[in-house]
Amino acid sequence: MMNAPILWIAVPFITGVLLLFFLRERISPLIAGSVVTILALIALFIPIDTALLLGSISLKISPSIQFFGRSFFLSTADGPLLAIIYGLAAIWFFGTEASGTANRFVSLGLMIVALLTASIAVQPFLFAALLIEMAAMLVIPLLVPIYQKPGRGVIRFLIYQTLAMPFILFSGWMLAGVEASPGDINITIQAGTMLGLGFAFLLGVFPLYNWIPMLAEEAPPYVTGFLLWVLPTFTIIFGLGFLDRYTWLRTSPQLSGAIQFAGIFMVASGGIFAALQKHIGRMMGYAAIAETGLLVLAIGLRSTEIVNVTFLMLIPRGLELAVWALALSIIKREVYSLQFNELQGLARKYPLAVTAIILAQLSMAGFPLLAGFPPRLALWQELAGQSLMTSFWVFIGMLGLLAASTRTLAVFVMARENTAWKLTESWLQMTMLGLGVIGLFILGMFPQVLQPFIVNLPALFIHLGR
Amino acid sequence: MLTEIVSWVAVGLIFVTATTMLIINRDWRISLGALALQYTAVFWLVTLHLPFVMGSAKLITGWMVVATMGMTRLGISTTDDDAEEFSLLHGGWYRLILMSIVALVTFGATTRIETIIPGMGLPVIAGGILLIGAGVVHLGVTSDLLRVILALLTVLSGFEILYAAVESSMLVAGFLSVVSLGMGLVGSYLLLAGSSPSETESE
Structure with a gap:
């Protein structure tokens, strides 16, 4: 037993x-x-x-x-x-x-x-807010090495995550009141606003995501990537729990609209800002914001496919960020910073790491044959049925990410003439990057391999799948 | 009646300590002392709704946080951390006005919240709102690490007072204590981060 x-x-x-x-x-x-x-x-x-x-x-x-x-x-x-x-x-x-x-x-x-x-x-599941806060505090020693002064990004991260907890706990308590008296519009609005603010702080919804690019610039890339994977993933699952638990949240067209609006802002602004960056760490931060925006859009869908689409996006996200963050870490050991002017021509010295970065970026932009393509296609299909304007802004965000990957590629291959190609990565690094890249292609070309994992997930959220 | 009077005294203590931390804290020792006193007031207001033992746990946790941060701060040489010097001439009036606004908002909101959530008690609501407001204002006017942590602890204390009135679960009380303690430890770690090499050099 x-x-x-x-x-x-x-x-x-x-x-x-x-x-x-x-x-x-x-x-x-x-x-x-x-x-x-x-x-x-x-x-x-x-x-x-x-x-x-x-x-x-x-x-x-x-x-x-x-x-x-x-x-x-x-x-x-x-x-x-x-x-x-x-x-x-x-x-x-x-x-x-x-x-x-x-x-x-x-x-x-x-x-x-x-x-x-x-x-x-x-x-009750709303106590999860406390556990998420504890997890966020445990991330801090990873983000700030003991020899480094903490930057603004980590302090803002701590502030935002801490402020999220009271909002969510209070909203959970108020939602119980809403259930008891569903006709009381005032309590409903107050509970909805509190819940929205709590999740806005937790997920880094526009404009509360300013800590992400800061952190991506000042903290080790691998840790930042891990953070950008792990916290939004569990927050989204937590959010799905809220939607599943409270009928009025699920059925409210206003809330669904607000969630989609927040998602659009994140996708479009994340994509556009990613295209404008000259620091590849910050670029990863903005790409992660756009990706979180897609998840927010997915949970705002007025469809029975919410759970399937959301989880279809969560799995490739973990792999994309892992590959990108690992490749960035390898490159960061060579250069002082991850500014474009320091990275010129590195494709000839770190061909595999650069390939991994570009493929991870393209995957996040929803490029065909890569892991990010099938879930974006599924999301787009659902969105297009609801609003063409939303689909358009998602397209703009993805276009921004594509432009960012093109710029990154251009910088990496900008080598001096006659620079020899060589493999500087270690065997372990090559193996891990190789496996990651293969994974991106497998998930892109054969998304059905995820079917055994996600087929029974709607059972977790009894009401959402109906 | 006596309980009511002591509760309002606790609210007054909260106002004084929060204002001290925000306005007249030239010395970090005064800020931490004010925080320790603040936890005493929080303890009293929390025990109006929670058992004495659970309230005591919060008080002890709070004092542990103060002790941890105090010992950490003692070990750090005074350098640029004191650059953000406070005085009434240097933004002090501005902070005083902000704190007055918080007090006015608390004054206005307390009775309204009591109408919406009857049974909480006016001192509990006033103490909670005052702390949350003071913490948020403090966060808005400082970028100094120690003060950011103090502000977050203040917000958390205010929230704990209010949440104790609606949720008496032992697990939640325990988790909130862990969060407060964790905040103190994270604050201590962040204060230490970056200061270690200079200490090694001086050795």
């Missing part, structure tokens, strides 16, 4: 603590990567709350645990989601050594993923 919350929350958290205090060797990424891979495989193959007979041994993972009077609950439907989360986390942890990031990344990263998994499991 095992317990799901212990397995997917306590085990990675304790492993992270042990790695942090007792093991600072180079094998810690390997250990962390192996642990999360095993957890992903267990989530994929062993159903929660179902007895399995292995010879004479009966195996069952019980779904819940009581903790201070509240329960942490992971149902059978959570299995594929846990497999996705821990599978993507494995990619990040295995890439740590290749990126040259400090080993504490894996220990704190494990704790962060564990806390965010707890945010999915906690009942």
Whole structure:
């Protein structure tokens, strides 16, 4: 008899603590990567709350645990989601050594993923805001090395994430009041506004995303990439939980319109600003903003396909950001900053890293044959049925990202004549980048490989899929 | 009646400490002292809705945060951190006006909120709003790291007072304490970050 919350929350958290205090060797990424891979495989193959007979041994993972009077609950439907989360986390942890990031990344990263998994499991689900805040605080030591003065980006990140928590907790409490008296327009407006503000702070909705490009400029790229993957992913799942739980949120055309409006602003401004950057780290930040905007647009869809489209976007996002951030980390070890003038001609010295960056950028721009294309196509199809204007602004955002990737490519190949081509990346780096790039193509050309993961996810959100 | 009087005294203490942190904190020791006092007032207002033990946990957590930050700040040499010197001549009046606006908004909003959420109690609402307002104003006027953390802790305290009135779960109280403690630790880490090499050099 095992317990799901212990397995997917306590085990990675304790492993992270042990790695942090007792093991600072180079094998810690390997250990962390192996642990999360095993957890992903267990989530994929062993159903929660179902007895399995292995010879004479009966195996069952019980779904819940009581903790201070509240329960942490992971149902059978959570299995594929846990497999996705821990599978993507494995990619990040295995890439740590290749990126040259400090080993504490894996220990704190494990704790962060564990806390965010707890945010999915906690009942009542709105307490997740507290766990997300704790995870955000754990990211800080990763973003600011002890020898570096904290920049403005990290301080703003801390402020915004902290301000989000009270808004969400209060709105959750007010939403209960709305349910009790659905006709009270005032409470409904107040609760909706509070909820909107909370998620705006959490997700970095326009104009509250100014910390993202700042952070992308001042913090290590690999950690920034991890942050830009992990927090929005869980926040979106949290947001879907809200929509699923409260009928009036789901059925309100005004709220849906507001969500879509916020999404459009993020996609269009993220794409346009990405095209104007001269710092490739900031460019990654803006691309991540545009990508989050697409997720916001997906949860604002007035369609039964919300869950499918959202999760179809979440998986490639993790891979794209991992590949981009790993390649940036490799290049950053060579140059002082990631400004364009420092990167000229580096394609001849780091051909694989540059290829990975360009492909990740193109994938985020929704380029055909790459991982980002199928989910964007699915989203576009849904959006076009609702509003052509929205589709147009998404197109503008994607065009901005495409322009950004073209500019990046131009800078990287701007080498002096007669500069020889050489492979400077290590074997480990080449392997990790190669696998990442292959993954981008596989997800782009054969998106059906994701089907086993996402087919049962709508069961997580009982009302949204109807 | 006595409880009511003490509660309003706690609100007064909150106003004084928040104003001190915002306006007349030339010395970080005064700011941290004010924060420690503020946690005492928060403790009193929280225990109006939560059991004494849970309120005590919040008080102890708050004092631990103050101790952590104080010890960290003691270990850092005074350099550019004190560049943002406060006085009434240097933006002090502006801050005083801002704090007065917060007080006026609190005065106006308290009875309205009591009408919407009956049973919370006027001192609880006033204390909570005052702290949240003071924290937000503080965040708006400073970029100094220590003061940003103090402002965030102030906002969190205000929120804890209000949320204690609507949610008495032990898990939430525990998580909020962890968040406050985590904020103190993160603040200490950020204060230390970048200051270590200079210490090593002086050694």
